[in-house]
Amino acid sequence: MEHYDVIVIGVGSMGGAAANVLAERGVKVLGLETFWPGHDQGSAHGGTRIVRQAYFESPDYVPLLRRAYEGWHKLERESGREIVNLCGGIYIGDRDNLVFKGSMEAAQLHGIEHEVLDATEVKRRFPTMNPTDDAFALYEPNAGYVRPEETTMANAEVAARKGATIRFGEPVTHWSATPGGGVEVVTSQGQYGADKLIITPGAWAPQLLPELRFPLSIERMVFYWFTPEFSDAVPYELYEDKRHPIYIEETHGNQQIYGFPMTDGREGGFKLGFFRLGTPTTPQTIDRNVYDAEVEQMRRRALELFPYLTGGLVQAKTCLYSVTPDEHFILGPYPDKPQVVLGCGFSGHGFKFVPVIGEVLADLATTGTTEHPISLFDPKRLVLSPG
Known part of the structure; x- marks a missing residue:
């Protein structure tokens, strides 16, 4: 042996x-x-995963994130693969929502570079988005995505x-x-x-x-790629990662969503998903099909923030979460x-x-x-x- x-x-x-x-x-x-x-x-x-440091889940994670960033860049150098893209990140919510409030707390506590934007400024800088008039956003320039x-x-x-x-x-x-x-x-x-x-x-x-006997919940999650309707006012280029940040949004309890710029060309679609809106499963029994009702639920929610996300579904994929209480x-x-x-x-x-x-x-x-x-x-x- x-x-x-x-x-x-x-x-x-x-x-x-x-x-x-x-x-x-x-x-x-x-x-x-x-x-x-x-x-x-x-x-x-699924092609992309978010990286960020203004961590609304808990400021206690920030020291680990800072070390992780060093590791991401090292892995990219050693492997010769394209892994990291720091295109910026925006976290939108009403003033008392954890997405905005928690991001602000972590950024202030750990001295993370950021800006606070009101809804008008969000719409001006990122015309793909239309948050509610009373929403606020924290923008973090050092956020982005990695390739899983x-x-x-x-x-x-x-x-x-x-x-x-x-x-x-x-x-x-x-x-x-x-x-x-x-x-x-x-x-x-x-x-x-x-x-x-x-x-x-x-x-x-x-x-x-x-x-x-860990009380783990194994959940089936779905993420989606939709095609925006491009126009002279909001062209394709505004959805690309050179101009568009990763994003997380939850306003007045409307169910948290997250997503990415268009990272794989005009035909690749605009990726997003719900956070923690999964169904119990196991790795052996997961249903890999994605159903029309799920697609429409995602589209309705997405349109609350992205009014031009009205084109066709490019693809949808399932993923497994292992969630602790x-x-x-x-x-x-x-x-x-x-x-x-x-x-x-x-x-x-x-x-x-x-x-x-x-x-x-x-x-x-x-x-x-x-x-x-x-x-x-x-x-x-x-x-x-x-x-």
Whole structure:
């Protein structure tokens, strides 16, 4: 049985980042992944993911985001892939809404560059948008998007270049902690041993971590690409990422939406989706079809902010969210198994942290501790007692 310093189960976004960091540190690491590089079966696909630092979810995330930004640029340099585009970001809501209010709190607390715009100024600077007259917006120039498929492929490639062994198409069937403090992992193709184990299972967490009984909600989400109606007043160029920011909006309880500029040409469509308007599912039973009623619900909501988004649907895709009750991550040692480190439950907002999560997982697997602030994500807070 071949032995490694660290095995990583799940070489998607977080696991790939961890393998990359470990290999850079000279650790003998094996990464095991059920699917293919950059696959579309989990949560790391769809062409774009938002990155931002004026973080309305909690100011406590901002130090991690700043470190993550350093990691995004490093990964782009090392891989030679185009991954990061900081086209700016705008967060719109009524004065008391968390999207606006929380973004303002994080920006002020951490000294993040920003502007506050009223509705009139939003419409002037971004004619694609028509927020309500009493809305406010925080504009963050250092926000934008990253490419998820490019990210997962880049981490795997760079990790392998640094000495990691990455095996795609090799699902794990069983893992166990050994009496001596190590681990054993059984796959469809073999058996491996290691001193430490990192598990980054995404939506497969309930299957790979059944003993912990985490109260995770696995949800089917949908994102959509529509075609705007272009005109002389609002031409295609105003939707491109050279002129248009990423955006998040919720005003007077109208259900939060988020989205992107047109990143893939005139024919690629204008991508957006609801945040946390999913339906319970499992990775094995998810319905990959998207229905007319869902498309119309998205279009009606989108038109509240984007009055010219009246053209045809280009495409719609499903995605899996793994959501914790408090919407904070699960990141830390496996309770009672210190040789096992967990990273899951990223609740639909974790992708922007990929590089720093990789560092945290690598730290915990090699030294048992990390300098990054992760107390908010302690797995023990969610462990349910048996019965």
